[in-house]
Structures are given as structure tokens and as C-alpha cells.
Amino acid sequence: xxxTWNRTVDWDADAWRNEAACRNAEPDLFFPxxxxxxxxxxxDAAKRVCDACEASSACLDFALATNQESGVWxxxxxxxxxxxxxxxxxxxxxxxxxxREREMQAESA
Ligand code: SF4
Numbered sequence: 036x037x038x039t040w041n042r043t044v045d046w047d048a049d050a051w052r053n054e055a056a057c058r059n060a061e062p063d064l065f066f067p068x069x070x071x072x073x074x075x076x077x078x079d080a081a082k083r084v085c086d087a088c089e090a091s092s093a094c095l096d097f098a099l100a101t102n103q104e105s106g107v108w109x110x111x112x113x114x115x116x117x118x119x120x121x122x123x124x125x126x127x128x129x130x131x132x133x134x135r136e137r138e139m140q141a142e143s144a
């Protein structure tokens with residue numbers, strides 16, 4: 036059986052990476068090792084860059100959609116994103132179910 040890829044998210048919608056405030060930042064800043072000690076200052080510094088980033092919302096959407104587990108994305112830490120992803124997945128499932136329902140109603144009308 037062949038594996039298939041169900042790509043339901045447009046990862047590069049609006050080319051958000053072009054607006055990324057971190058394009059010229061030190062990549063290590065956004066990928067601290069751990070979440071305690073010196074990493075706390077690193078995470079805070081990365082989040083300050085994100086605060087001024089015009090692509091923050093799209094970046095976070097991308098990170099949630101593609102389950103980016105490491106690093107700072109869209110102004111969120113790994114722990115914060117883990118919690119957000121549960122809510123994001125639930126909302127996504129709800130939206131897909133509602134969309135399916137509307138399509139079925141349109142077909143039966
Ligand atoms: S929100 Fe942060 S991690 Fe995402 S593109 Fe902007 S600066 Fe980079």
C-alpha cells in the first residue's frame with residue numbers, strides 16, 4: 036500500500052517568510068537547548084524578536100500545522116505551543132466537520 040500525503044495546509048500562504056523578523060537573526064537564538072537556566076533568557080530574547088515580527092501570526096499557524104516541536108515560533112515556546120496545538124487541532128477538526136456537513140447539505144439540496 037502506497038503512503039499518501041494529505042496536505043491540507045498551505046504552508047507558504049502569503050509568502051510570510053519574506054516578512055520574518057528573524058531572517059537575519061542568529062538561528063541558535065530560536066532553538067535554545069532546554070527550557071531552564073540560560074535557555075530562559077534565550078527564549079525571552081527570541082520572543083522579543085517575534086513581538087516585532089509582521090509574520091508572527093502566519094509563523095505560529097505554520098508551526099502548529101506542521102507540529103514544530105523545537106524552538107521558538109510565532110512568539111511561543113515549545114511548552115506553550117504544545118498546549119496551543121491541542122486547541123488548534125480541536126478547532127481544525129470542528130471546522131472540517133462543519134465544512135463536510137455544509138457540503139453534504141449542498142449535495143442533497
Ligand atoms: S514570529 Fe518569530 S520565529 Fe516566526 S518568523 Fe517572526 S521572528 Fe521568526
